[in-house]
Amino acid sequence: MRVLSGIQPSGQLHLGNYLGAMSQHIDLQEANDCFFFIANFHSLTTVQDPALLQKYTEDVALDYLALGLDPKKAKIFRQTDVPEVTELAWILSTVTGKGLLERATSYKDKVARNISPSMGLFSYPLLMAADILIYHSDLVPVGKDQVQHIEMTQDMATHFNETFGKEILKRPEAKLNEARIVPGIDGQKMSKSYGNAIDLFDTPKATKKRIMSIKTDSTPVEEPKDPEACNVFALYKLMATEAETADLREKYTAGGMGYGDAKKALAQVTERLLAPARERRTKLETDPDSLEDILIEAGKSAREVARGVMEHVRTASGLIAAKGTHA
Numbered sequence: 001m002r003v004l005s006g007i008q009p010s011g012q013l014h015l016g017n018y019l020g021a022m023s024q025h026i027d028l029q030e031a032n033d034c035f036f037f038i039a040n041f042h043s044l045t046t047v048q049d050p051a052l053l054q055k056y057t058e059d060v061a062l063d064y065l066a067l068g069l070d071p072k073k074a075k076i077f078r079q080t081d082v083p084e085v086t087e088l089a090w091i092l093s094t095v096t097g098k099g100l101l102e103r104a105t106s107y108k109d110k111v112a113r114n115i116s117p118s119m120g121l122f123s124y125p126l127l128m129a130a131d132i133l134i135y136h137s138d139l140v141p142v143g144k145d146q147v148q149h150i151e152m153t154q155d156m157a158t159h160f161n162e163t164f165g166k167e168i169l170k171r172p173e174a175k176l177n178e179a180r181i182v183p184g185i186d187g188q189k190m191s192k193s194y195g196n197a198i199d200l201f202d203t204p205k206a207t208k209k210r211i212m213s214i215k216t217d218s219t220p221v222e223e224p225k226d227p228e229a230c231n232v233f234a235l236y237k238l239m240a241t242e243a244e245t246a247d248l249r250e251k252y253t254a255g256g257m258g259y260g261d262a263k264k265a266l267a268q269v270t271e272r273l274l275a276p277a278r279e280r281r282t283k284l285e286t287d288p289d290s291l292e293d294i295l296i297e298a299g300k301s302a303r304e305v306a307r308g309v310m311e312h313v314r315t316a317s318g319l320i321a322a323k324g325t326h327a
Contacts, residue, residue, distance in 0.1 A: 003032045004137035004172070006039040006079065006128075009056035010046050013063045014197035015270070016182035016190030019238045024141050026068045034074035035135050035302055036064065041079045041086065041127060045120040046193070061291055063200060066281035071294045079131065081299030084306045084326070088130035091317060093123065095159040101125055105148055113193065129153040132172050134306045139175045145189070150174040164316040168309075182238065183231045185214045198270070201278055208267040216259040225259075227252040232262045239269045 005025055007017065028034055038060045040053060047053045057078060064076055079085060101107070104125055111117045132140055132153050140150055150172060157169040181189050184196025191197065198210045214232050219225050227233040227249045237245045248265060251257040284291060307326065314321070 001032045001138045002136060003028050003034045003139045003141065003175075004037075004132055004135055005035075005141050006037045006042070006131055007060055008039045008043045009053065009060045010043045011056060011192035012197075012199045012201070013060065014190055014192065014199050015235070016184065016197060018067065018200055019235075020143050020182045020190075021141065022064065022067060025074075026064075028141065029070060029074035032139075035137070035305075036069070036074060036076045037079045037082075037131065037302070038077070039079045039131070042124065045118055045124070046115065058288075058291065061295060062281055062284050065284055065291075065294070066201075066277045068277075071298065075298035075301055077295055077299035077302050081295070082134070082303045082306045084303070084310045085127070085130045085134050088134050088310065088313060089123075089127045091313060091319075092129055092133075092156045092160065093126050095163045096126065096156050100152060100155060104152070106145070110193070115193065125149055125152045126156070129156045133157055133169045134309050135302065136170045136305070136309060137172045138170070140172050141175045143181065144176065145181070147174050147176070160313075166312075166316045168312045168316050183234050185210060185231070187215055187231050200274065201281055204271055204275075207270060207274070211267045211270065212260070212263050214263060214266075219259075221258040222255055224255040225252045225257075230259075230262070232259060232266050236262070236266045236269060239266075239273050244269070 003025075005021065007013070007021070013022075025034065025036055038057050040057050043053055043056065047056065061076060065071070069076055101122060107117075107122055107124065110121060115121065128149050129152065132150075133156070140153075142150060151174075154171050157171050160169050161167050184190035184194060185198065186194070186196045188194055188196055198207060202210070211232075214235075216230060216232060230252070233248065233252065236248060240248070248262065252262070310326070313319075
């Protein structure tokens with residue numbers, strides 16, 4: 001199976017990125033043909049500082065490799081190393097109704113949060129569809145909130161194939177991540193844009209401080225508490241063992257434990273997860289040339305696949321260019 005996913009370099013990656021997506025991506029590399037791209041084209045809707053975008057792009061690659069992605073098993077590359085993706089996005093726009101994009105709940109949510117409603121943000125699903133379709137992807141791991149975009153991609157593939165009378169673009173399927181929504185410190189979905197995230201590679205001290213600021217209710221220490229209604233417990237059970245989770249749940253329901261103790265337990269399992277990755281990342285940072293080599297080689301492999309798909313797309317749609325134009 002060819003698995004495709006992308007992540008935007010629009011800020012420091014956080015626990016929500018890892019628990020909601022990255023950990024599943026890394027697991028999938030063991031038995032699948034995985035393409036993971038750093039979506040720097042997409043990030044231009046929110047990051048328009050060139051130096052910062054370059055830094056964030058490098059950070060995403062470092063984070064994935066530090067957390068266990070193996071470049072011998074999976075391809076990690078920059079979206080911009082495959083420029084054909086923007087060509088396919090334009091072609092898809094010619095067979096996609098405006099109403100389909102207007103129904104995108106992600107766009108409405110971002111506008112409601114005062115993110116500038118640019119055409120790039122509005123047409124995000126077109127570029128996302130091109131990202132998926134240009135590699136003939138079979139599966140796209142996503143959270144529940146992204147399923148609509150996969151359904152839109154399916155619609156666009158069907159519109160293209162029906163318009164030009166050929167089965168050129170493969171219909172992808174969504175693969176729901178196990179951890180669908182990771183709460184931030186305010187209880188909403190953890191997100192860079194919401195300012196409620198716990199960064200992956202902050203210092204241990206800064207990470208613990210962030211965890212200790214998670215919002216909880218005012219139930220007194222001596223009273224029993226509902227673990228399933230607590231953001232601290234929701235995060236804890238995503239990183240702890242089954243035995244550890246059962247033990248903390250019992251402490252919640254028995255009473256006599258304050259939320260501060262639960263937060264300390266969360267800080268401990270978080271550091272257990274991140275400490276080894278933090279050490280690997282520090283080593284990777286000392287060899288930027290090797291990092292660049294990994295990205296370049298993966299980008300070449302991905303572009304080779306994309307070129308093959310685009311040859312069929314251009315032929316089917318009647319687009320002709322001089323020989324060598326797309327070399």
